[in-house]
Amino acid sequence: MRRADRLMDLIQILRDGTLHKAEELARRTGVSLRTIYRDMETLAASGVPIEGERGIGYRVTAAITLPPLNMTMLEVEALHLGLLAVSRADDPDLAQAAHSLSRRLEGVLPEDRTRTPDGFNLAVYPFAEASKGFQHLPFIRQAIRTRQKIMARIGDKRQTLRPLQLDYWGRLWTCIAWSETAKKFVQLRLDQITAIRALPGLFVDEPGKSLEDYWDQHAAGDHSQSGSSDTNGRK
Structure with a gap:
């Protein structure tokens, strides 16, 4: 492995x-x-x-806090997207300010305090390119809300997915989905997605394919169904 x-x-x-x-x-x-x-x-x-x-x-731990603020998942997502967009601005002063703010925020987000803060887009190996996934957050969140099937490409492999939930793990975003290609639940790392698009038609909950089913399997210790970062169906 x-x-x-x-x-x-x-x-x-x-x-x-x-x-x-x-x-x-x-x-x-x-x-x-x-x-x-x-x-x-x-x-x-x-x-x-x-x-x-x-x-x-x-x-x-589930809590993500910025003292004295408690941040929701959506607020953390907005923060990531905003800093990423501004850091790529043509205005060098704004870009520098975004990087400076990123370093300040790193000091209060949960992490190893012995490490020098590097900014949101410079997480430690093996998630060094985590910021690549930020661009997909709005699209996937909308697909989850509208129950839209999507096609995601990782490398040269494509999967038809039913996106179910977004999760945040210290600058790494993942998505729980039912893969119609692999016929099982997978955990997608958004930074590994190279292309994504909506597919015609919506999906409805079916036995064995819902988010509740995922958590039932997880609670039962069936991690073989939860998938890993290899989202092409290989173990």
């Missing part, structure tokens, strides 16, 4: 908010304890809000 795939699997395990021992994480991903410790450090450094330490356990 590629490291990026394993890190996505770890996020899926930890996202239930409960405490997971490092031994359990190592067993479920088939790696050593030392590898799990390194993976936890990498995820934290990438901005994933992880709490815990060796010998106690780890969990992902």
Whole structure:
């Protein structure tokens, strides 16, 4: 398993908010304890809000806060898109201000405090190009709202998808979807999408393909259905 795939699997395990021992994480991903410790450090450094330490356990916290503000997912999305747009402006003063604000915000977003802030678009490996996915946020959010099927291309592979939910993991955005191509739930990394378009027709909930079904499978520990960053259906 590629490291990026394993890190996505770890996020899926930890996202239930409960405490997971490092031994359990190592067993479920088939790696050593030392590898799990390194993976936890990498995820934290990438901005994933992880709490815990060796010998106690780890969990992902859901809250995203900017003291003294509590931010909604939609507000974080707007913040990302706004900073990205301004940072690419022709006005050098505005672009510089966007980068400066990004660094200031990095100081209060959940992350590894030992790391020098690099800005929203410079998350630590393996999510260094996370900002590429920001452009797809409005389109996918609209597709989720209207129940619109979409076609997404990742590399040279295309999938027909029913987008169900957007998630944010420390500057990395993902989308839970039912893949009609792979016939299972997948977890898309938005930064890996190279092209996306709407397809004719809408979708309705069907047994085994809804967001509720995804969470039922996740609660049951069936992570083989939740997918990883390999969204082409390979394990």
